[in-house]
Amino acid sequence: MTTSNTFSSSDTAALERETELTDEPTVTQEQMWNDKHQKxxxxxxxxxxxxxxxxxxxxxxxxxxxxxCDKLKQVLPGINFFILADTSYGSCCVDEIAAAHIDSDSLIHFGNACRSKVSRLPVLYMFPELPIDLQQLFEKMSMLKDNSKDKVLIVYLDIGYHHLLENDLTDMETASLSKNLKETLQCKDVHIVAYPAVEEKDQILCNDEQICVFVGEDNSRFFNLSLTKKAQQWFIFNPLTNTLNEKNPLTANYIRRRYYYIEKCKDAQTLGLVVGTLTASGYLDVISRLQEMAKSRGVKTQLISVGRINPAKLANFLEIDCFVLIGCPFNNIYNSKEFYKPVVSVFEAEMALNPAWHMKYPEAYVTDFTELLPEGSNFIAFNKENIARQDVSLVSGRLRHATIDDSVELANTNALSAQQQALVTQGKMEVMTTNVGLTYEDRTWKGLEPALGCTEPAKLQKGLSGIPIKYTHD
Incomplete structure (x- = not known):
């Protein structure tokens, strides 16, 4: 009889495992730390x-x-510096939890940043200065002359290219990048902005008549930007390859898959609220709002916090029909197809649970969950009275029943006769439990049994030393 290795790994897997890198380009020390950064x-x-x-x-x-860290210690002797290497959720988010463990009073964040509002620590963002060939940029952008003539052109500079807004151009006749593009392409107007924006006032409103160009790679930041900003056309200029390509963020397959997951969220009897951040402002308010909407429909919710999520972690929660990821805007892991159950964003859960979104097509996708709160620009009030008692699932074709309110259900139960109540009473040999939390007790493996007060105290003994793969005994 052979043993399957599906649920186990080899003894050397922990030692041979490689670090999972993000879509960040390779940078040198000079690019990420120069005299300007240090000052x-x-x-x-x-x-x-x-x-x-x-x-x-x-x-x-x-x-x-x-x-x-050594250079900072030389310039600032007496200041304590700490290196954070393992973030709890994602490298783009400020890890205030780890900083709180050492009682830090400030944090300097390097590399990719979502710029989510933090509430505990002051943060200084440090972006690298990646090289870019401006001559190639102008040559490739000149190909958009027919598309952008008499239109507004918006150029978004990815992390690593924000320095173009600070340095004057020496190889051009004028000293303004936007002025060169406006004269070359004969645009109505040109806006060059940094992404992510430093402040909300720096954001540019887009419409369907504008041409947008993203200077950077086809990464999660472009995915987030192109989903949330409306534009007539999207282009990506990759400075690493000096290529300009047109991109359509909302493909037909993507839209169909996301709306399929929204319908699966409507069918769910149990929702798992996966907390993907503990620092972003407003995440507790979003959790309360999702719990309120789910409860109004008679849907149970489970709050889950497992750090960085992956299919193996979420597969442990078999009772949950759909997961809602509450994370920063750049966390687009919900687009992965490797999960066993659907993983939706807060916006998609809002469309599924809030009846105000019924038969309403969104003008733009929302990745920042703070925009769905009362202070946000995409807030729509939730009224449980508008929830349909019965609805037809577009996935299974079955009739969905929504429990509007506990008092309504109690009144319906009281209206039943004694004979009718006897028919709906659950039998003694029931196999389903009404409380999702109790189903974890029915698992085959439950860990160590506490057995408090039933066993004698054990004697203290010297433990093992070495690595888990091979302990050594003294």
Whole structure:
């Protein structure tokens, strides 16, 4: 009889496992830390009199972390610096939880950043300065002359190319990048902005008559930007390959798959609210709102916090029909097809649970869940009185029943006669439990039994030493 290795791994897997890198491009130390970066960081620390500063690096930047930390210690002796190498959820989010463990009073964040509002620590963002051939940029952009003539052109600079807004152009006759593009392409107007925006006032409103160009790679930031901003056409200029390609973020297959998951969310009897952040402002309000909408429909919710999610982690929750990921805007893991159950965003859950979205097509996709709160631009009030008692599932074709309110159900039960109530009473040999939390007790494996007070105290003994693959005995 052979044993399957599906639920186990080899003894050397932990030692041979490689670090999973993100879509960040490879950067050198000179690109991510120069004299300008050092002056900005030193002035920021001195002006605010910080004493315990955390340096958060993504995995791709870790080889340069010690050198940067040493340079700061030389310039600022007496200041305590700490390197954060393992973030709880994603490298783009500020890891305030890890910083709180060492009682830090400030944090410097390197690399990809979602710029989600933080509430516990002051944060300084440090972006690299990646090289770009401006001559190639103008040559490729000149191909858009017919498309962008007499229209508004918006150029979004990805992380790594924000320095184009600070440095004057020396190879061009004029000193403004936007002026060169406007004269070359004969545009109505040209806006060059950094993405993500430093402040909300720096954001540009897009419409269906504008041409948008993203200077960077086809990464999660472009995915987020192109979904949330309306434009007539989207283009990507990749400075690494000097190519300009047209991109359509909302393909037909993508739209069909997301609406299929929304219908699966409507069919769900149990929703798993996966907390993908503990620092973004407003995540507790979103959790309360989702719980309220689910409860009004008679749908049970389970709050889950497992750090970085993957298919193996979420597969442990067999009773949950659909997961709702509450994370930062750049966390587009819900687009993965590897999960066993659907994983939807907060916006998709809002469309499924809020009756105000019924038969309403959104003008733009929403990835920032704070926009769905009362202060947000895409907020729609929730009224449980508008929930349809019966609805037909577009996936299974079956009739869905929504429990509007507990008082309504109680009144219906009281209206039944004694004979009718006897018919609906559950039998003694029931195999289903009404409480989702109790179903975990029916699992075959439940871990160690506490058996408090039933066993004698064990004697203290010297433990094992070494690595888990092979312990050594003294």
């Amino acid at each position: 900005t960081a030193v002035d920021w620390i001195r002006q605010n009199a910080y004493q315990r500063v955390c340096l958060q690096f993504p995995d791709a930047y870790l080889p340069h972390s010690n050198a940067i």
